[in-house]
Amino acid sequence: MDRSMKRPDNGKNKKSSGNGHDNEILSAFEKMKKDLQKETRIKKSGSKKKITEELEIEELVSEIEVLRKELEESKNIEDEYIDRIKRLQADYDNYRKRTLKEHLEHLKRANKDLVSKLLPIIDNFEMALDAGRKLNKDDDFYRGIEMIHGKLIELLEKENVTVIEPVGEEFDPKVCEAAVTEAVEDEEEGKVLEVLRKGYMIDDFVIRPAVVKVCKKN
Template structure:
């Protein structure tokens, strides 16, 4: 304790003086340093967040686009499956009733044949019966022509293996070699396709 100018002041311990004094090399206490560093950290975090946001946004947009494309693919696949199923059903239906039109045209022919047979049992007029059968034949022939069936021309034509089937070959003084001189069984075309070649006799 020291007496100065009539006042008594306590003496400080040297160790207390060391603790209370400020370190001249540090210049300021640690609390001040933390206060100055915090803004720098927050600014760095903010800049990092700003850089990450566009990336996250782009990833989200890609995810949405991917999901939309996948849903579109599922719808397209479902539409294709439905189309394929309908096509198969329509094909089966067509094949099942492909001969419907021809059958409808042949029914009147069958009816006329039935009437002709019933009439033939109780009549002696064979000429009338013959005319009736000929009429039915022509009716049948007309129904087949409407479906695209046409007979092949044979007699007098040069032999063609695409349309003719040579059953017999004979020598002939009246015809050149390889000419059809007789038709043994008719051949037919169905539109542009050979349905059945004609059986013929050919000169040699």
């Protein structure tokens, strides 16, 4: 019998069979590795997305905070300008009122000077008229004096000049000057009995105080 036909196995086939099993195991490990890598990528992808969303939210919050601060600063600036405008308006109003008051005071002083110069003339006209009444004068000369006196009084009235009329009132040193005192039983002490010389005012500004007789008890 030919021995070459009956040559025994030398283990080569077993080795080949072992290599195939090893390849299957390696393939399984490779598959597991790929699956793990895929799962890791998925997890990493999800984590990155979450982080990205959180970063975007933080950026939006930061932008909102910046805008809020800018709005507050703008509001503060607006309030500051409004306050400055109000202060300027108040200063202007005070200046205008003060200037107007000073102007009116200046006019009053100017009118006072003018009226003060006219008052002695008016006094003389009134004394002439009183004398004419006592003498029963009714001629053209007397009527001429009366007409001129009337024109002067009209001029004073146009300048808001008024006569101080204190008779029967309590003596007021602000508008009156006591020249004579007299005891009168039926009158209260301190009452003005008679005007000896007329006094005049422009509004509340005394041009000339009234010279008066005052009641004084003994």
